[in-house]
Amino acid sequence: MSAIAGILNYNNEPISTMHSSSMMESLQKYPADDIQQWHDHHIFLGCHAQWITPEQVGEKLPFYDQDRKLCITADAIIDNREELFNTLSVSKALRTNMPDSKLIMLAYHKWGEDSPKYLIGDFAFMIWDEREQKLFGARDFSGSRTLYYFRDHSRFAFCTTINPLFSLPYVVKDINEDWIADYLAIPEMFNSIDLCSTVFNQINQVPPSHSITVTKSKVSFGKYDHFSSIKKLKLKSNEEYEEAFIGVFKEAVDARLRTTREVGAHLSGGLDSGSVAGFAAKSLRAKGKTLNTFSYIPIENFKDWTPKSRIADERPFIHSTVQHVGNINDKYFSFSDESPFTEINYWLETLEMPYKFFGNSYWMSGIYKMASLQGVSTLLNGARGNYTISWGSPLDYYTKLLKRFKWMNLIKEMNEYRFVKKTGNRKTLTILLERAFPSISNKLNSKESNSFPRVISQEFADRTGVFNRLRAENISITGEVIPDTYEARFNQFNKLYYWGNGTSATKLSLQHSLWNRDPTNDVRVIQFCLSLPDSQYVQKGVGRSIVRRSTKGILPDKVRMNSKYRGVQGADGVLRMAPEWSAFKSEIKSLLKDPIMGEYVDLNVLNHSFNRVKREPKPELIFDFDFKILMRCLIIHRFLKQIKLKEVIT
Secondary structure (H helix, E strand, O other): EEEEEEEOOOOOOOOOOOHHHHHHHHHHHHHOOOEEEEEEEOOOEEEEEOOOOOOHHOOOOEEEEEEOOOEEEEEEEEEOHHHHHHOOOOHHHOOOOOOOOHHHHHHHHHHHHHHHHHEEEEEEEEEOOOOOOOEEEOOOOOOOOOOOEEEEEEEEEOOOOOHHHOOOOOOOOEEHHHHHHHHOOOOOOOOOOOOOOOOOOOOOOOOOOOOEEEEEOOOOEEEEEOOOOOOOOOOOOHHHHHHHHHHHHHHHHOOOOOOOEEEEEOOOHHHHHHHHHHHHHHHHHOOOOOOOEEEEEOOOOOOOOOOOOHHHEEEEEEEEHHHHOEEEEEEOOOOOOOOOOOOOOHHHHOOOOOOOOOOHHHHHHHHHHHHHOEEEEEOOOOHHHHHHHOOOOOHHHHHHHHOOOOOOHHHHHHHHHHHHOOHHHHHHHHHHHHHHHHHHHHHHHHOOOOOOOOHHHHHHHHHHHHHHHHHOOOOOOOOOOOOHHHHHHHHHHHHHHOOOOOHHHHHHHHHEEEEEEEHHHHHHHHHHHHHHOOOOEEOEOOHHHHHHHOEOEEHHHHHHOOOOOOOOOOOOOOHOOOOHHHHHHHHHHHHHHOOOHHHHHHHHHHHHHHHOOOOOOOOHHHHOOHHHHHHHHHHHHHHHHHHHHHHOOO
């Protein structure tokens, strides 16, 4: 794991040592096991290294290969090492200690610009090809590691984080208003639909699933794809599907246990994190190591106000997993002194941009801090599991059967579902008809609108054309159109802005020398899960069937077969803000008077939302639309003030 940096002068002018040094000095805020640079007249590459895997210890990076005339700097962990060793004919004597960066270089030497599609893992890298006089680099398919860049007519500079690029005298820190418009207008949790842009005009990023090629004449991108031509898997029995699932999932988990230090895992009471922990703990036991788990719990005075089908304190299910799986050192944290409000400056400093996940911000950063203090260098999670291993909604599957007139399958499944959910077929059929024929249903049922407040000012929206951009992507600007699980899954793997782009994972990892790794996001796991027929996900009235069946004996039935409760995290967020409620209100009042925000935001809408929520910190406000836009605007307001303040100081 590393922060990487580099500069290429197109005009062959020598790299200024002042410029390269200023970039590397900007990275010194992060801990490092080693810091190295490589210069060759008009090209500079740097690496601020944190050693996670055994092969990284003592690694020379950037590394120049004299025979191949290639130099690489990389922020990468490659998970399909054995496959690549065999394909690239690497001798067995060289395999054990070969770092992943050298493996990436060998892949590039063999496949050239097609090489990223052969790599499985989390990576961002840049290679200087001396013979071709070009820079080539790439990010992994989901953008687990960040890679930002600046370019003009005479030079190109790149870095894992944004601020080192601003240390260069020719890079200007000005705001990208299109990005701000996207942030304000999109109700959902992602910031922008432009995968190349950032909040700063002169700083762009290599998109996930893309490579970048930089020459004197141009900068070009290539997209590589892992999921467009997947064929449905046809096996003879449930047992064969389960065996295949266990094989591919275990391989993904085991690949992520390769570290010199301790292994940790986020653990909630659900199937995804429980499955990851179950497989990891078993494999670690064979290595003589223990899995350290970290779980968020609500603060002491929290009373669960969420619906009966939700559970905010997941300890009963977590304890059940820990006791059943064994070989787990479990830790629980409420982070009682922290809240969505107190953590804003920390996250703005860490991310270098505004964000939307304030409801979970305090425990996300808290778990990184606690895990790092306990010597953990690899922190597992199951964040992508809802779209891979535990995908499968009975009602959406039944709706699909209804629309395709698969009556026999539908009746059989509905009869099973009735016993699982303790509900009648008439009620289920009513729901299915509403989902299958929404236009008819909407005419018959006039429900009260629950729209996300349109807080962006009309003038700013018109100037940036944000609504036209969002409509072109079929994104609801009211938040009322909620995709079913099929559409949501399609969006995850075909519209890359829906995924997190690795920003928080990369930048938190650099702060804490701790790599966040998700086996449910492994390319092989995704390909396998996308190949399964729907009937493997919904069976006998039970959703998420494949993972429930495959974890028999691995997870306790209390967790494995739970279809009654779903965990909800961050439900105590507003309650935590009670001590700061006056400060929160005061800052919103200040925001409402700021002419800068008046250029971007409809202050009447914002004031209406403020009047609705300001009286007291009711816990249920945490998921309220009005509270969400207040927090989002507060975050972006504070970001803009900090940028302006830094410019004044400079």
